[in-house]
Amino acid sequence: MSRLGTIARRSFLFGSVAIAGGVALGVWYLRSPGTNPLRPEPDQTTLNPFVLIDREGVTLIAPRAEMGQGTQTTWAALIAEEMDLAWDQVRVLHGPPAQAYYNSALMAENAPGPAYGKSAFQHAVGEAMGTLAKPLRMQVTGGSTAMKDGYERMRAAGAAAREMLKAAAAARLGTDPGLLTTQDGAVIGPDGQRLPYPELASEARYHAPREVLLRDPSEWTLLGTPLPRLDMVAKSTGTAEYSIDVRPEGLRFAAIRMSPRRAGMQSFDAETAEAMPGVEKVVDLGDGVAVIATNTWLAQQAVDAIEVDWAPAPYPETTDAIMSEIEAAFDRAPDSTLLDRGNADSLPEGATEITAEYRVPFLAHATMEPLNATAHITAGGLEIWTGNQLPTFTRSACADAAGLPESRVTVHTTQMGGGFGRRGELDFSVLATRVAMALPGTPVMTTWSREEDMRRDFYRPAAIARMRGAVQDGGAVLFDAAVAGPSTARQALERWMGFAPPGPDKVHVEGLWNQPYAIPNARARGHIASDLTVPVGFWRSVGNSYNGFFHESFIDEMAHAAVADPLEFRLTLAHDAWRPAARVLEAVREMSGWPDKPEGTGRGVAMCFSFGTPVACVIEVAESEDGIRIPRAWMAADVGVALDPGIIDQQLVGGLVYGLSAAMMGEITFSGGMAEQENFYDYDALRLPQMPQVETRILETQRWISGIGEPGTPPAAPALANALFDLTGTRHRSLPLNRSVTFSS
Numbered sequence: 001m002s003r004l005g006t007i008a009r010r011s012f013l014f015g016s017v018a019i020a021g022g023v024a025l026g027v028w029y030l031r032s033p034g035t036n037p038l039r040p041e042p043d044q045t046t047l048n049p050f051v052l053i054d055r056e057g058v059t060l061i062a063p064r065a066e067m068g069q070g071t072q073t074t075w076a077a078l079i080a081e082e083m084d085l086a087w088d089q090v091r092v093l094h095g096p097p098a099q100a101y102y103n104s105a106l107m108a109e110n111a112p113g114p115a116y117g118k119s120a121f122q123h124a125v126g127e128a129m130g131t132l133a134k135p136l137r138m139q140v141t142g143g144s145t146a147m148k149d150g151y152e153r154m155r156a157a158g159a160a161a162r163e164m165l166k167a168a169a170a171a172r173l174g175t176d177p178g179l180l181t182t183q184d185g186a187v188i189g190p191d192g193q194r195l196p197y198p199e200l201a202s203e204a205r206y207h208a209p210r211e212v213l214l215r216d217p218s219e220w221t222l223l224g225t226p227l228p229r230l231d232m233v234a235k236s237t238g239t240a241e242y243s244i245d246v247r248p249e250g251l252r253f254a255a256i257r258m259s260p261r262r263a264g265m266q267s268f269d270a271e272t273a274e275a276m277p278g279v280e281k282v283v284d285l286g287d288g289v290a291v292i293a294t295n296t297w298l299a300q301q302a303v304d305a306i307e308v309d310w311a312p313a314p315y316p317e318t319t320d321a322i323m324s325e326i327e328a329a330f331d332r333a334p335d336s337t338l339l340d341r342g343n344a345d346s347l348p349e350g351a352t353e354i355t356a357e358y359r360v361p362f363l364a365h366a367t368m369e370p371l372n373a374t375a376h377i378t379a380g381g382l383e384i385w386t387g388n389q390l391p392t393f394t395r396s397a398c399a400d401a402a403g404l405p406e407s408r409v410t411v412h413t414t415q416m417g418g419g420f421g422r423r424g425e426l427d428f429s430v431l432a433t434r435v436a437m438a439l440p441g442t443p444v445m446t447t448w449s450r451e452e453d454m455r456r457d458f459y460r461p462a463a464i465a466r467m468r469g470a471v472q473d474g475g476a477v478l479f480d481a482a483v484a485g486p487s488t489a490r491q492a493l494e495r496w497m498g499f500a501p502p503g504p505d506k507v508h509v510e511g512l513w514n515q516p517y518a519i520p521n522a523r524a525r526g527h528i529a530s531d532l533t534v535p536v537g538f539w540r541s542v543g544n545s546y547n548g549f550f551h552e553s554f555i556d557e558m559a560h561a562a563v564a565d566p567l568e569f570r571l572t573l574a575h576d577a578w579r580p581a582a583r584v585l586e587a588v589r590e591m592s593g594w595p596d597k598p599e600g601t602g603r604g605v606a607m608c609f610s611f612g613t614p615v616a617c618v619i620e621v622a623e624s625e626d627g628i629r630i631p632r633a634w635m636a637a638d639v640g641v642a643l644d645p646g647i648i649d650q651q652l653v654g655g656l657v658y659g660l661s662a663a664m665m666g667e668i669t670f671s672g673g674m675a676e677q678e679n680f681y682d683y684d685a686l687r688l689p690q691m692p693q694v695e696t697r698i699l700e701t702q703r704w705i706s707g708i709g710e711p712g713t714p715p716a717a718p719a720l721a722n723a724l725f726d727l728t729g730t731r732h733r734s735l736p737l738n739r740s741v742t743f744s745s
Contacts, residue, residue: 037098045201047164049100050079050157052093053201058085058185063095064103064150065141065389066231067419068654069709070647073230075150077644081222082158082215083197084182092230094413097391101139104130105149110506114514115612116702117578123704136497141389142424142538144611144707147643151705152214159212167207168200217641226646231415243387243414244372248443251374252280254435255299256446258288260455260674262535263311265289273302282306283438290435296447313673315533322670323359326464326529329484334525336504339513342521344480351470351477354561356554358467359734360546362668363460363539364675366683369417370453371428375436376443381408382433383443387416389424393496397426398433420658421538425458426495451678458537459668459675461486465512465550470521471562476573479519481512481554483547484527486536511547511714516609517555518576534670540658541710544610548714549663549721549735552606556722557731566722567594567605567618574607574614580638580702581609584616587636587697592618601631602727608714612706614638617656617715619692621723627742628724630660630692635715638699640706648708649696655712656694661685663717665738690743 038046038061044054052059062075076092079085095101108126109115118126130149133140162182169187170177172195181188187195217224234240259265268289270282278298283290289306293299316322347353373386375398382402388394391413399409416423432446448456463485470478489507490500505526513524539545559569567589574581585607588594597603600622607616620632635652642648665684669676677683721732724741732740 035100037096037100045205047161047201047205048157049095049098050154051083051161053197055198057089057091058083058197059091059093061095062092063098063101063139063391064146065094065387065413065416065419065423067141067387067389067416067423069651070229070644071141071146073227074147074644074647075154076230077222077227078150078154079158079161081220082155083162084184086184087222087227089185090230097139097395097411099134099137099139099392102133102136103138103140103145103149104133104153105145106138106140106143107131107133108148109143109145114516116514116516116581116609116614118704137392139390139392140424141419142421144613144709144711146709148612148705148707151641151643155214156212159214160209161204163209163212164204164207165197165200167209168204169195171203171207172200223643225644227644229647240415242369242417243374243385244369244417244445244447246374246385246412246414246445248374248376251443251445252292252294252439253296253299254283254290254292254444254446255296255303255449256285256288256290256431256435256452257303257306257308258285258431258452258456259310261310261313261672262533263313263673266309266311268309269307272305276302276305281438283435285431285434290438290446292435292439292444296445300449315673317673318671319361319669322532322534323462323464325532326462326484326486329527329529330464330466330482332527334482335528336506336509336526337523338504338506338509338526339522339524341523344478344521344523347470348472348477348521351472352561354469354471354557356467356557356733358465358550358553360463360549361666361735362462362534362536363662363666364454364457364668364677364683365418365420365422365539366454366680366685367416367418367420367422370448370450371422372445372447373429373432374443374445375432377402377436377440381410383410383412384429384433385412385414386429386432387414387419387423388429389419389421390426390496394426394429397430401430401433402437420540421542422457424492424538427456450680454678454683455675457668457675458491458535460539460545461488461534461536463546465547467550467554469554469558471558474562474564475569476517476519476555476558476562478521479517480523481550482525482527483509483512483550485529485546486532486534487528487530488536488538488542491535492537507543509543509547511544511608511610512551514609515551516578516581516614517570517573519573540655541610541713544608544710544714545659545662548606548608548610549717552608552715552718553721553733556604556718556725565595570605570607578614580699581607581614583699583701584614584636584638587699588616588618588634591634591636591695591697592620594618598622602723602725604719604722604724604726606715606718606722608711608718610711610714612640612704613708613711615652615711615715617719619716619719619723621720621727623727624744627744628727629744630690630720633692633694633719634696635694635712636697636699637708637711638702638706639708640700640702640704642698642700643705645698648698651708652696652712653694655710656716657686657691659713659716660720663720663735663737664743665736667736687745689745
């Protein structure tokens with residue numbers, strides 16, 4: 001296996017680029033992605049930052065984090081498709097922290113205007129903005145952008161490698177490259193002679209491609225089909241390596257306690273802990289304590305025995321006081337008014353007005369693998385093993401903590417037992433570095449307890465929405481929405497880069513202002529609770545997770561006020577705005593047999609557009625002896641290009657489960673300045689007996705490829721709440737639903 005470093009080898013060069021099958025090539029091809037960060041062994045060759053070849057075959061570099069969402073499988077397939085690799089020949093590694101692996105699609109999301117119905121010009125503007133991620137070194141896994149970012153880039157990387165290998169074969173055979181073909185990891189000569197890629201790699205690196213031809217999707221053999229996940233065998237056999245599994249020689253284990261109030265540490269008494277067998281060192285971190293021991297259990301027992309006096313919280317101490325501060329944000333001028341169409345101030349003559357207020361709580365990420373990282377400080381620098389979503393920022397932050405230049409920090413990004421945005425933070429890697437500095441020369445794994453993980457999370461923010469609308473003649477004529485809450489983006493960017501860009505916070509209002517519904521008078525405003533310092537962060541689907549609930553619950557109320565079928569009401573609005581949104585509603589109508597339903601059941605519908613993808617969802621609920629159960633659900637998504645239908649299905653269902661868990665029982669409350677929930681016994685998730693039977697349908701009608709890791713989450717809560725209304729006649733405007741609804745177990 002190669003050593004992955006930061007030394008520059010060669011740039012990823014293109015002389016000219018041809019277009020095949022109408023594939024539109026973006027501005028990325030006009031620029032090099034940066035120097036190649038791969039440092040090959042003597043018997044290895046890198047053809048660009050994404051392709052490494054040795055005697056055993058081809059290893060594809062997928063520098064987006066694998067946390068169960070299948071990113072590395074599809075990313076590798078994009079390269080393998082153009083390289084003509086058989087699927088059983090594909091190996092994949094996560095790339096090192098490097099500018100070459102910047103996420104252009106993440107920056108492109110900041111292009112002006114709603115993301116649906118983009119023209120070619122708007123798409124080009126977004127791609128141009130995407131290149132700004134390169135100087136910012138934004139090697140980020142997030143925002144459901146991996147496939148949008150890699151769709152053309154990775155096919156181009158594979159096609160370039162293919163042409164380099166063909167050029168090397170042509171030189172060896174003394175023939176024209178145009179007479180050669182490729183198949184199953186080899187170049188095939190005019191006479192059928194087979195030259196495997198490993199035999200050509202060392203020569204191929206000297207042949208920069210002069211033309212790169214991307215294959216038409218009709219020629220694909222891997223993409224567009226459900227592929228065996230590259231990570232499944234290892235995960236099924238227990239051999240997959242997560243960061244909690246790494247075992248460098250001489251490893252010691254640490255546990256930490258940091259302030260549950262996010263304040264300083266006034267004093268501590270570690271006498272009892274220091275006397276416990278197996279404890280090697282108690283570390284004063286200034287703002288917390290750690291214990292290094294011979295195993296994690298001993299370290300945790302010892303750190304729990306330390307008496308600590310924590311400073312008071314820098315924010316209101318109770319949930320009610322925090323929500324009051326959020327509510328007060330409505331009294332200040334809006335941070336954004338990104339949607340302002342027609343006249344939202346005046347009620348159309350003869351229209352019926354509807355108003356409602358909705359509330360959602362703070363939520364934890366609650367990943368299955370608790371936070372952890374292993375750090376090793378030596379005379380040569382720092383080596384750290386960590387499951388993270390931000391390799392370049394992680395390296396920079398850990399270098400700062402250790403007082404080292406980045407060139408002396410090596411980051412190994414492992415697989416993750418869930419991320420959902422939490423592993424896009426830097427704190428757990430930095431703390432592991434700080435703990436290891438207390439024991440130089442010895443690798444130390446710092447593992448958080450579940451309680452520490454829950455109480456030190458960067459939560460999905462609580463939010464309040466005030467909605468006003470009007471209906472007339474069976475349709476919507478006015479929609480006026482305002483949402484208040486802390487700013488996730490500003491807090492997170494401050495932690496990542498030390499500054500938050502000025503201007504309106506689009507993340508705060510996403511899912512509210514940009515929905516494809518043709519309502520003539522429409523407005524959406526965002527009010528930031530700017531003085532509230534409860535730590536918040538990116539949580540699967542971010543602003544869409546709460547705004548989807550607000551928007552689609554209120555649209556449902558408008559439909560009932562208009563005495564209209566809720567699905568047909570939405571379908572009319574979507575049809576006039578953007579056909580792909582209408583098509584997903586049509587799909588769930590057909591799949592579920594709407595409006596027909598079994599006797600004694602209720603059904604609710606929601607359609608949310610997020611991360612470029614419209615997703616419609618119908619959920620069925622029914623009474624049972626021990627509470628409400630959810631027998632069935634139907635979901636349809638239009639992704640533009642379905643690179644792997646199997647993984648798309650998994651992500652839709654997984655997103656639904658995550659959204660249902662939050663809607664039914666997810667809640668972080670505060671008392672004494674700290675989170676009251678501390679483990680799965682009081683922060684539960686959907687259980688197997690509660691899981692509905694889910695049918696999905698994948699559409700490919702919209703113009704551009706879109707994201708899929710998060711769009712399954714936003715429609716879950718409103719579809720469930722709307723189904724409960726259909727069943728019981730009670731409208732639920734506050735989450736979690738188990739405050740007022742008993743669900744079967």
